[in-house]
Amino acid sequence: MSRQNSVPPPTAGLSSDLLLGPVSGTNTFEETVQRLLQTVRLGLIAPGERLPAERDLAAQLGVSRDTLREAIGSLAGAGYLISRRGRYGGTFVSDVLPSPPVVAAETPAGAPHPSITAEEIDDVLTLRDILEVGAARTAAGRVLSPPERELLWSSLVAAADAGADEYRRVDSRLHLYIGELAGSPSLVPLLADVRMRLNELLDAIPLLMPNIAHSNKQHEQIVIAILTGRPAAAAEAMREHLGGTALLLRGFLE
Structure with missing residues (x-):
């Protein structure tokens, strides 16, 4: 494509x-x-x-x-x-949203953030793995309509083209849309709740441009696996993608 x-x-x-x-x-x-x-x-x-x-x-x-x-x-x-x-x-x-409750600048890089516990990180990452890997697998197993396929690809492009200031927003949109494509209306609110918790953790660590580039490559692997109807490949690509984020969070915050 x-x-x-x-x-x-x-x-x-x-x-x-x-x-x-x-x-x-x-x-x-x-x-x-x-x-x-x-x-x-x-x-x-x-x-x-x-x-x-x-x-x-x-x-x-x-x-x-x-x-x-x-x-x-x-x-x-x-x-x-x-x-x-x-x-x-x-x-x-609002054009400028209120600052998140956790700000990376308040804690030196590499030092544990005082308001974040290892248990909280584990809980968010475990929930994300359960929900998002399953969503990718299920979405890849469905027959998607042409508008769904086009929108999934355009969501991928938006994430790839986003600058650092908007990356987290469009990244969230892509992941939520993959959840919607799984076909369960009850799943998206669960994903949204976990995503909000995840973003609060991500706000506490530096935004690394090499990681964004790597994430975008992984996004493309996930999306292509979904579009070509390969559930196992989609699940594995999503699992690898989530694993990279988990490593950064554990490295900076634990």
């Missing part, structure tokens, strides 16, 4: 609907906040982009417009969203 012919804009079609499905349970406000926050922090709606219209978003989430307004107001107060009035108004993701 040629990247030059691949094609739609990197984010085209990669829907924020990944996480904006109906909430469940009795804590509708809290879950609405969580869904919106995950959508923003994982870059499914990028900084500066507009959220769906209030009526549509409330319907997607299955909550009242009052609950949605309360959730949006809370996230606006926390600095994640901005509400604008007028003809071109609406709710937008």
Whole structure:
């Protein structure tokens, strides 16, 4: 496949609907906040982009417009969203998101971060291995539609073309989309939760450009295995990819 012919804009079609499905349970406000926050922090709606219209978003989430307004107001107060009035108004993701709670500069490289435990690292990495390796294997075993195939490839291209400032966001989108292609609606919220925890760990270590280049090669192996319908190869490529991230996290944080 040629990247030059691949094609739609990197984010085209990669829907924020990944996480904006109906909430469940009795804590509708809290879950609405969580869904919106995950959508923003994982870059499914990028900084500066507009959220769906209030009526549509409330319907997607299955909550009242009052609950949605309360959730949006809370996230606006926390600095994640901005509400604008007028003809071109609406709710937008802030151009600059609040800083993550863990910042690499606070701890010298190679020194254990005081707020991160080995048990937390183990838990995140184990969950990621279980969920993402299985997702890659299952996605490769499905018959994907032409739009799904095109979107998977364009998501790969977006990650390969991303600069350091946006890499984590587009990387997250690619991994979440692979999860969506597994065909289980319940899987994506689980992946999103683990991904948010993973990103907090990654924020505590330096962003290494050679590692990004290596990761992009591994991404291509994963995607090609999925597109060519080879479940075992997709699972193995994903396992190797996750293993590289695990080594860095353990090296810097343990």
